[in-house]
Amino acid sequence: MQVNILYRSSQTMAQCWLEAGESMTAESGAMMGMSTNVAMTTQSGGIGKAISRMFAGESFFRNTFTAQGGKGEVLLTTPLCGDMVVLECGRTQWMVQNSAYVGSSHGVDVQTQGSLKGLFSGAGLFGLATLGQGQCVVGSFGAIEPLAVSGEMVIDTGHLVAWESHLQYKVTKATTGWIDSWLSGEGLVCQFSGQGYVYVQTRSTSEYGAAIGALLPPRQA
Amino acid sequence: MPRDGVAEFVSECTPQLCSSVRAFADPIQKTGLHEDLSTWQCKCIGRFVVEDGDRGRAEPRQFCRREQVNELVEDAFDASPGLGSWRGPGVPLADGRSGNLADAHVERRGQGERCPLRNASDHRAANEKKAYECAEEQRELEEGAPRALARREAVRFRCLRHPALLPFRNTSALTPCSSEFILPHHIIKHQPVFALLEVQLAPNEVVVAEAGAMVARASHVAMAVKLNAPAHAGFFGKLRAFVIALVRKLFAGETFFVNHFSSPQGGWVWLAPALSGAVKHIVLQGNTMLFSAGAFLAFSGDITMRPRFGGCRSLLAKEGAFFLETSGTGELWITSYGAIEELQCNGSYVVDNGHLVGFDASLNFTIKAPGGGLVGLLGSGEGLVCEFQGQGRIFIQTRNVSALVEWLTPLLPS
Numbered sequence: 001m002q003v004n005i006l007y008r009s010s011q012t013m014a015q016c017w018l019e020a021g022e023s024m025t026a027e028s029g030a031m032m033g034m035s036t037n038v039a040m041t042t043q044s045g046g047i048g049k050a051i052s053r054m055f056a057g058e059s060f061f062r063n064t065f066t067a068q069g070g071k072g073e074v075l076l077t078t079p080l081c082g083d084m085v086v087l088e089c090g091r092t093q094w095m096v097q098n099s100a101y102v103g104s105s106h107g108v109d110v111q112t113q114g115s116l117k118g119l120f121s122g123a124g125l126f127g128l129a130t131l132g133q134g135q136c137v138v139g140s141f142g143a144i145e146p147l148a149v150s151g152e153m154v155i156d157t158g159h160l161v162a163w164e165s166h167l168q169y170k171v172t173k174a175t176t177g178w179i180d181s182w183l184s185g186e187g188l189v190c191q192f193s194g195q196g197y198v199y200v201q202t203r204s205t206s207e208y209g210a211a212i213g214a215l216l217p218p219r220q221a
Numbered sequence: 222m223p224r225d226g227v228a229e230f231v232s233e234c235t236p237q238l239c240s241s242v243r244a245f246a247d248p249i250q251k252t253g254l255h256e257d258l259s260t261w262q263c264k265c266i267g268r269f270v271v272e273d274g275d276r277g278r279a280e281p282r283q284f285c286r287r288e289q290v291n292e293l294v295e296d297a298f299d300a301s302p303g304l305g306s307w308r309g310p311g312v313p314l315a316d317g318r319s320g321n322l323a324d325a326h327v328e329r330r331g332q333g334e335r336c337p338l339r340n341a342s343d344h345r346a347a348n349e350k351k352a353y354e355c356a357e358e359q360r361e362l363e364e365g366a367p368r369a370l371a372r373r374e375a376v377r378f379r380c381l382r383h384p385a386l387l388p389f390r391n392t393s394a395l396t397p398c399s400s401e402f403i404l405p406h407h408i409i410k411h412q413p414v415f416a417l418l419e420v421q422l423a424p425n426e427v428v429v430a431e432a433g434a435m436v437a438r439a440s441h442v443a444m445a446v447k448l449n450a451p452a453h454a455g456f457f458g459k460l461r462a463f464v465i466a467l468v469r470k471l472f473a474g475e476t477f478f479v480n481h482f483s484s485p486q487g488g489w490v491w492l493a494p495a496l497s498g499a500v501k502h503i504v505l506q507g508n509t510m511l512f513s514a515g516a517f518l519a520f521s522g523d524i525t526m527r528p529r530f531g532g533c534r535s536l537l538a539k540e541g542a543f544f545l546e547t548s549g550t551g552e553l554w555i556t557s558y559g560a561i562e563e564l565q566c567n568g569s570y571v572v573d574n575g576h577l578v579g580f581d582a583s584l585n586f587t588i589k590a591p592g593g594g595l596v597g598l599l600g601s602g603e604g605l606v607c608e609f610q611g612q613g614r615i616f617i618q619t620r621n622v623s624a625l626v627e628w629l630t631p632l633l634p635s
Contacts, residue, residue, distance in 0.1 A: 010414040010497075081414070081497065142493070143411035152440035159436045159493075174435075175444050183478045184446040185433025191440060200436055200491075202410075202417040207433060207495040215626045219633065 001105040003135055009083040009143035014076040014102060016137075018067035025110075026103035028061045030076045038065050038072040076103050078139035085144050085161075085199060087136040092196070093165045096128040096138055099205075100161050105134035129165060138162050142203030152193045156186055158204030164196035407552075413499035413560035413619075418492045418518065420482075427483040430519040434492045435480065442488035445481045492519055494556035501561045501616065502554055503579075509548040512555055512579035515622075522551015546582070555579060559620030570609045575621035581613030 001024055004015040013032065016024060031040070041064050065074045078084065087094045089108050096110070104110055109131040130136050140161045147153065149167060157171070174186035181187060192198060407420045420428050422442065429447075438444065448463055482490045494500065503510070505524060517526070529546040547553060555561070557578050564570060566584055574588065586609045609615060 009411055083415075142497075143415040143417065145410065145417060145491075147437055153437060154440045154442075155437040156435055175446060180446045183432070184444065184480050185431075185478070186435055186444070186480070189435075202415045202436065202493045203497060204495070208497070211495040212622075212626065212629070215622065216633065217630055219635065 001135055003086045003137060005084050005086060005137075010081050012078070012082060012084040012139065014084050014086075014137045016074045016076060016103065018065070018072040018074065020067055020070050020072075022072075023064055023066035023106045024074065024103060025062050025064050025106070026074070026076055027101055028063055030078070030102050031063065031065070031074060032077045033075040034065060035067075035073045037068050037070055038074055039068055040065050074103075076137060078102060080141045080205070082140045082142055082201065082203075083144040084137055084139045085146075087130065087138060087162060089130040089136055090133040094130045094136065094162050095165045096130065096136065096162045097160050098128055100138040100140060101128055102137040102139045104130070104136040107134035108132045108136050110136065138199070140199075140201035141205045141208070142201040144199050144201055147198045147200055149192045149194060149196055149198055152191065153198070155190050155192060155198060155200060156204070157188050157190055158206050159200045159202070160190060161199040161201050163192065163198040164194075167192050167194040167196045167198065169193070407502065407554075409500045409502065409554075414497050416493065416498065416500040416556070418500045418554055420490050420492065420519070420521070422482065422484060422488050422490065424485055424487045425483060426487070426521060427481050428490060428519055428521045429479050429481055430490070430492050431494070431517055432478050432480055434494060434518060435482075436491040436493050438482065438490040439484070439488040441486065442482050442484040442490055445483075446478050447481050448478060492554075494518055496556070496558045496622070498557040498559055498618065498620075499561045500554050500556050501563075501578075502552065504552055505547065505549055507548075507550055509546060509582035510553075510579055511544040511546055511582055513577055514543060514545065516555045516557065516578050517545055518554045518556040520547070520551055520553045522549065524549040524551040524553060548582075555616070557616075557618035557620075558622045558625070559618040562617050562619060564615040564617060566609045566611065566613055566615050568610070568612075570615060572607050572609065572615060572617055573621070574605050574607050575623050576617045576619070577607055578616040578618050580609065580615045583613040584609045584611045584615070586610070 001019075001022060002017040004017075006013050006015060018024060018038065028042070034040070042061050043064055065072070084102060087096070089104075095113075098112075101110060111129050111131055113127050113129045138161055142159075144161055147155070149163075154174075156174075163169070169190045169192045171188050172191050173181040174184050174189045175181050407418060410417045410419065417436065422428060432446070435444065482488075500518060505522075511529065520526075524547055526545055526547050528543040530543060555578060561578060564572075566580075571589075580586070586607045588605050589608050590605060
């Protein structure tokens, strides 16, 4: 699969080119267009897996696209304005924030991983871990910036998109005290250590929602 | 070979001196590049500002065009062959000078293949070439894989962080980490929709940011939550600040507290506003500016902020009853919903109140109904407008939050 990322960084789309017979998986609803020789099948990949995906904030079903009788093209987008990047999986594997997943090539298995740490990390209780060889496309709200972790670094939980899975991280208070952390507006942050890359998004859906939501009239029952 | 670090020169530097290019140009004429050349040069190149959104009109208070900056930098290089001493560990050139100017170029060509620069025009050509290569590399990086990114990292850092290249760069892939090269004080990326502000902190420099604005920071940079009070304020000053913070929270739509970022050895912090919009860098040199609620993102330097009641007229304006009055000396970063346009008011100018971000305190303003009378107020769809009188800058945003809210509200399910 070859992926071209176009119209960065606010109106991004991913153009995925499939070889004949090659297939790929995408988040349900992510497909914007495809060539006619691409067949789409909807799979849950097993009830257990599907349910765990639901817990991870993803859809129950994922779509599989297969190019038949020649090369095919699939165009993918995200629901919100934002950016996309392609993660190369293989020697490096990635942890992906659960709502960031857009699609992946055939060789990549994207598994739901639950952890208590994940609950606080902004990746939700369940994060996604890539496995296998190929590409994984992730999307964001806001632009995506790569951050080279070298030593230690603190990242706001709401701005995480993906990180190399060999990086260690712990979820900590933003400042020394609990009250200060709450007042600072940052709440919990992730402290990363090791050598590798973290992708951050320049906006946070929850902060945006809180800012706009405060201005909306209360919902009538 | 003596080498000045990032720390030394940035701390010596005053914001007024270097953050506007006009200020940058002046010392060249005044000091004539003879006295304490290395320190001076560091100051200027280290602190001038690269902003994506700058279209750089040539008005006196604006930052000047990137090409102009570039010329200044090049002139400075040309005028002083011995500049290598402060620009990191030099690569010896063919003619015996130490010339970091060529580093990036040399490294790209691989070891052992060096590029001798003999005169000013060679410098210029090499610079242009590097800039082109950097742009190419940047394009590759954007489309490329993280692995490839890592592979090119060493070259990229040298290349993009080279002070001589800063004027060429618009959106850089500058990633914070320790570097022997001099870093710019701040960079704003992804303008104007999803702007991200990256600030380099000098040792013990304090950057004050709106609560919740932090995206990432070096882990040795301490974050302290504080009331937005002047540092020298006593108890009553703090009490006053508390009341002001309360008022700000209630009326100005801003958060109660601010975060102070600082570190004894310097560091970096990334900041972003909550809404989709731009970030604009503003230098205060003793002047006063007023900003609408929510426009504040961060500041550094000796700046005081207080709410100013705009009077009954501002109650009518949708921007709320309070403006943030900022005064002092330092740097300020403001944010908007939408892109920020800077207007020069010569005499008078009319701005829709929902689009107002900020203005110079030298301007007087009155709230008016456009078109005059009740019909104009109700029929034009413009609501109220602010009419400014005098000489000064006005900042407006190209989108309006209340318009978004008005559009969104009827669409929500009940």
